Structures are given as C-alpha cells and as structure tokens.
Amino acid sequence: MKRTLISALVLTGMSFTTIAAEQDAFKVKPYLQNPTSSSMTIMWLTTDNKPGELKVSGEGYTESFTSQPEPATGLQYFPTEVEKYFQGKDQATTPYIHHIQVSGLKPGTQYQYSVEQNNQQYDAQFNTVPTKDGKVRFVVYSDSETEPESTGKTRRWSEPYGDFDRQYLVDQTVGYQENIRVMFERQPDFIAIAGDLVESGNEQRDWDEFWRHNAGEFNNIASFVPLFSAIGNHENYPGPDGGLAEYDTELAQQAIARYKTYFDVPDNGSNNAAYKDRYYRVDYGPITYITIDTSDGKPNKTDKDTNWRLEGVNAPDFNPGSEQYKWLEIQLADAQKNSQFTFVQFHHIPYSVGPHGFPTGSNGFEKGEDNQSGVPVRVLTPLFEKYGVDAVFAGHDEMYEHSVVDGIHFYDAGIGGDGLRGPYFGKDGKYKVDMDNPYQTYLAHLDAPEVWQGKQLVSGGKHYGHLEVNVFQNDQGQWLTEISPVYVFPIMDTSGKVTDWERRVYDDVVTLKAE
C-alpha cells in the first residue's frame, strides 16, 4: 500500500499552508502545551543552540519573543542506539528545547503564530480555552506505541471466532497516520492520550517517531491542537539496554525523564519533585479533565499493584491514603461544583476482557492472572461515583471496549496505532481461560461484526480509531456531552487491496446530560 503523503499540506482551519520540505531547522516542530483561557505554551526542539523568534498575532494582539534554548540532556541517544542504528556516527549530541509561554490572551480566540529558526519560517495557529459557556470538542485515544520498527510491521487482528493469528491490513505506521489525519480533519480543541505513547520510553528513536507523527514529517497536528497525555507502562520501558522481565529502576527513571522533557502541564502542587507533571488537572471551558498516573500501585507485588515488574521508581501511588488519591479527591469535589462535566484519564483500564482484565498476580495468563493488571484501579470507582465523574478514558488492553459501572462510562480507547486486540482469553482466546466483564456494553471485536464480499471488507470489524467527545448546550440551555467511538475504516478494492480510508462511527454513541 502506498503511504498517504500528508506532510506537504496541512489543514489550518480555513486554508492550506505549505511547509518547507527541505532540510528541517526543527528536530520537533513547534507544538502546543498547557493552554488556558489567557495563555498558551509553545515548544520546539532543535539540534543546535541558536535562539528562535516567535511571533503571535490576533484580535488586536501582536507580540514577539526570542527563545532561550536549553540543552535537553535527558534526550540523548543510547550508545547502543548509535551503534546499532546510526552506524556509530555521533548522534549522541544533546538537542535543545525551546519553551515560550504566551500570556495576556483572550479566551476562546484564535491566534496565528510563526516561529523563525535558522532562517526557516514555520506558521501555525492555536485557540485559547473558551469561557465556561463555550462548546468543546476533544479527541481521546491511547496506545500509539510508536517506534521506527512499526513501519512494515502489522498487528494481530484475530477473527471474532476464527483465526487467532490473522494480521491487520496495513502496518502500524499507516494505521496511526490515518487515525491522526481523521482527528485533524475534525479540528478538535485538544487531544488527550491515555498513555503508551511510545513503544519504549527510554529509547530516543521511539520518541523521535512519536513526534514525526505529531509535530514532524508525517503530520503536525500538535502544532495546532494541544496534547494532554497520561503515563502508561510503556513510558517506563527501559530502552534498548534493558529487558522487560523486570524494569530496571534507573532506566525506567531515565524513560520518565524523557517523557517529562516533552510535556508542560499545570502544576499539581506536590512537594515531591518526582510527582510533578505525572498527574494534573485541566479546566477547559465548561469541563474539567483530570489526568492521573496509575503506572505503579503500591505496595509492590500486591493486589494494589498495576505493575509487578516495576519497583522503586518514583511513581505516585493511586490507592486510598496516597498523596495522589487525596489530590484527586479535592479536584473531583471542586470539579463537581464548578464544571458541567468531569472526565478522568489514566492508562490502566479497570474493566476489560483483554489480558490486563485478569486480576493482578504473578501466575500468568494460563492461571488467569496478570502482573500488569488494570483491576487494582477499580479502587477509584467509588470516588468517581461519589463526585459524579461522567466518563473515564483509558487504554492498555488495546481494544474498543465500553463498560458502564454505577452510571460511569469506562472506555478502553487503546486503538491509537499499535495493537488491535480482541478478547484474548475469552471466547476466542488462545488460553481458553474463562473471563467475563459483566459491565461491558460494547466491544468492537464482537459487536461490529465484519461483513465481507469476497476479499473485500464492506463494514464492521475492529480498526484503529479514537473517541470524539463533543460538549455543548442545546436550544433549551441543557448541557450535553456526546461520546462517539470513531474508527478509520480501510476501503478495499475487489482484490482486497486498501485504496482509501473513511471515518466511521461504531453504533455506540452515548449522550450524557449535565445535572
């Protein structure tokens, strides 16, 4: 299949803008972080230390800024990477990160910006957060798990009741590209990623690949739409020097340092420096969007632990009594009073028929246990119920699965760009261990049956995708949230070749009313 060329033209809302295709001044193109109703943070990375010029204009506002590039010491390549992938050529140089917060802006307003770096000009635009009566559209997905090796590598796409080892129609790179292209066309206000952004958090090439998709040669959606991400287990992966049987603590900490370098999020007020940027709250017009870190429940190797292989890293616990739990309760109580809707995102889906839906334990899938289980996070459900959380967005099991627990909608939206799992261990599962999720209301794998005409898939099936969430007021002034599970459907010719893509929505659209 020919890869769709999308780097030359980008959608800017009103017109198409050409991006210079020659030698790029940017290692990562300018991208948006930490939006508020009066400010926006713009970041970019370069391979040299020259300052860049940022110009912002709109609605009577014109301002220029000069960046102060800082060496991003955490983003060096491993000697192993240099040796293996760069023929020993010195790629171990430290990149430079540019970070400018633009303030004094008006709410719900569009601004143009341009960054001039090494005589190359880059143009994009952003919107500030609207006031509390503004409407909001956002997209959420999980598990992009980028790495250069995704190109040419397809994922297992098991049939509902048949071939367990069938492979998907296109590779992961194309799948993620098409997914992002569809998101961008819908012009969301922000994009939330519920963890597992990269394959291995401590492999720099995997981060390079993530930004190639989001602010680079494949797409530049993050130049126009801010990203809010959560930390998944893959963000703790030790990189090319470490195995995964046990995550090496020091390597996992280096991995998290890479993650933190890229993202600028609101302060969570923790006095523990290690917890900074790992959980945070965003108020976006009428909604509150809370991100928490479920990557390592404590005590280690108990039924409270989401990752038995990760030990002693400075991850904040999420269990009752922990600092993060107390913070979460305060935010939820406040959001219930002050926002129309409250959403929470984290990585580990607590209700699932995938392998991470098994109870936590070390005896393996054959015995119905998983040492990276999402089940421990169920401990937070009573808190979500108490404070009227509307929906919880997660991933980790890489399915589209929707569950309703005590009126709260839980989503595994882990179909960003890597896996396409089905219910591994249930009806068609390899290990034939009985597993059930009594809260499940929709599972793409089974509830959207594939319809084939010869070699052509006509409809249904489990594909790459995301959730699109629209928050708005109807004519009667009632606040509504509509959650649509979107998938990117591969259009095939009669020979079974994928020739095009189409945005489709699973028959599982939910509308919530604010109380």
Ligand SMILES: [Fe+2]
């Ligand atoms: Fe994943």
Ligand SMILES: [Fe+2]
């Ligand atoms: Fe995961």
